[in-house]
Amino acid sequence: AAAEAGAMALIQDEDPTAAAREAVAGRDASIEVAGRRVRVVVRPELRLPFAGDLLVGRAEADAGPEPTS
Numbered sequence: 001a002a003a004e005a006g007a008m009a010l011i012q013d014e015d016p017t018a019a020a021r022e023a024v025a026g027r028d029a030s031i032e033v034a035g036r037r038v039r040v041v042v043r044p045e046l047r048l049p050f051a052g053d054l055l056v057g058r059a060e061a062d063a064g065p066e067p068t069s
Contacts, residue, residue, distance in 0.1 A: 002023035002029065002042070003038045003059040005020050005022070005023040006033065006040070006061065007036070007038050007061035007063040016031075016038050020038055027043075027045075028044075028045065029041060029042045036062060036063040037060060037061070040059050041058050043056050
């Protein structure tokens with residue numbers, strides 16, 4: 001949902017990082033915007049050494065091609 005919120009913000013000419021961050025408020029997340037693509041990685045609050053990356057959520061959303069004038 002956070003990646004999609006960021007992509008929608010891009011479409012609406014708003015801040016994609018802020019929109020994605022709001023969608024994951026209170027979570028340990030990294031947000032990357034590259035062109036029209038928004039990538040969000042969310043890490044669980046509970047760190048379990050034996051689970052590692054198994055509990056990390058990753059999502060990516062694309063806002064589509066650049067709009068033409």
